[in-house]
Amino acid sequence: MDNNLNITYITIDAYVELDKYRFVYFVIMFTAYILIICSNSTIVCLIVIHKNLHEPMYIFIAALLMNSVLFSTALYPKILFDVLSEKPIISYPVCLFQFQVGYSLGGSEFYLLAAMSYDRYVSICKPLQYPTIMRKRNICILLVVAWILPAGQFAVPVGLSADIELCEFSFKGIACNTAIFKLQCEKSRVSILYIMIPFVNLLILPVLFILFTYIRIFIITYRSGREVRRKAAQTCLPHLIVLINFSCLGSFDVLLVQMENDFSKILLVYNPLFNPIIYGLKMKEIYKHLKKLFSQGKMKRRCLH
Incomplete structure (x- = not known):
């Protein structure tokens, strides 16, 4: 506690043998951060530049990848600073802010995936109504809801926790998560309830909605021809x-934080690298533009030599 400024500081106790491997940790984390920024931004730029990718499906993919960039930027700079610090600490207000931003963007990921599944459902199950339903205005509404609603829901428990006194001042974790609520002296049922409601709304409900849409898609495509099934796949x-992938990691983070296990936290930090790899390799149109981009890069390097 800083008595002069009345600020509470929390010690971050998650780095094993930090003094011995400080620069190794830093190089690994910094490299991962740069790869996340470059890989996600490259695909987003391709979607923005090429007009044939200006479709709802690719717009949602771009939004999802931008969400990954924002999520990483909310975590990595502080983690890199902690790795180079003699004693990693974070103020309680900043920790709450990091919790708010990290979990809000995590919730946005599920909402964006739900919007993408709805887009595929309308495209495959209601193709004639697709241009009417997936208009630009409706896409904008879905994107705004996906980012605003999670932030609003987590703002309530964070606001309630801002003035609660802490009895413990150390936690095992590389970023502020639900473990910070274990440090509080007061553990009221109301606070726990306000924490659980966003997790239900932002994790369980979107996943159930996505499963419903994909079951409907599976039924429709199963009754259709082989070409329809291939395009749907x-x-x-x-x-x-x-x-x-993200559902498993989100569930692990909620469950394993109770056991103070760092495994899920480490995976969540590296998860933003996963999305551009999947969409870059599996989405035919994106892969085509990526291949063309890299082939042009090779030709330029040959010309320079």
Whole structure:
């Protein structure tokens, strides 16, 4: 506690043998951060530049990848600073802010995946109504809801926790998560309830909605011809892989934080690298533009030599 400024500081106790491997940790984390920024931004730029990618499906993919960039930027700079610090600490207000931003963007990921599944559902199950339903205005509404609603829901428990006194001042974790609520002296049922409601709304409900849409898609495509099934698989499979991956990590983070296990936290930090790999390799049109981009880069390097 800083008595002069009345600020409470929390010690971050998650780095094993930090003094011995400080620069190794830093190089690994910094490299991962740069790869996340470059890989996600490259695909977003391709979607913005090429007009044939200005479709709802690719707009949602771009939004999802931008969400990954924002999520990483909310975590990595502080983690890199902690790795170079003799004693990693964070003020309680900043910790709450990091919790708010990190979990809000995590919730946005599920909402964006739900919007993508709805887009695929309308495209495959109601193709004649697709241009009417997936208009620009409706896409904008879905994107705004996906980013604003999670932030609003987590703002309530964070606001309630701002003035609660802490009895413990150290936690095992590389970023502020639900473990910070274990440090509080007061553990009221109201606070726990306000924490659980966003997790239900932002994790369980979107996943159930996504499962419903994909079951409907599976039923429709199963009754259709082989070509319809092939096209549905090409566009839906990457979304399902990303959904299963992030759902597992989100569930592990909620469950394993109770056991103070760092495994899920480390995976969540590296997860933003997963999405551009899946969409870059599995989405045919994106892969085509990526291949063209890299081939042009090779030709330029040959010309320079």
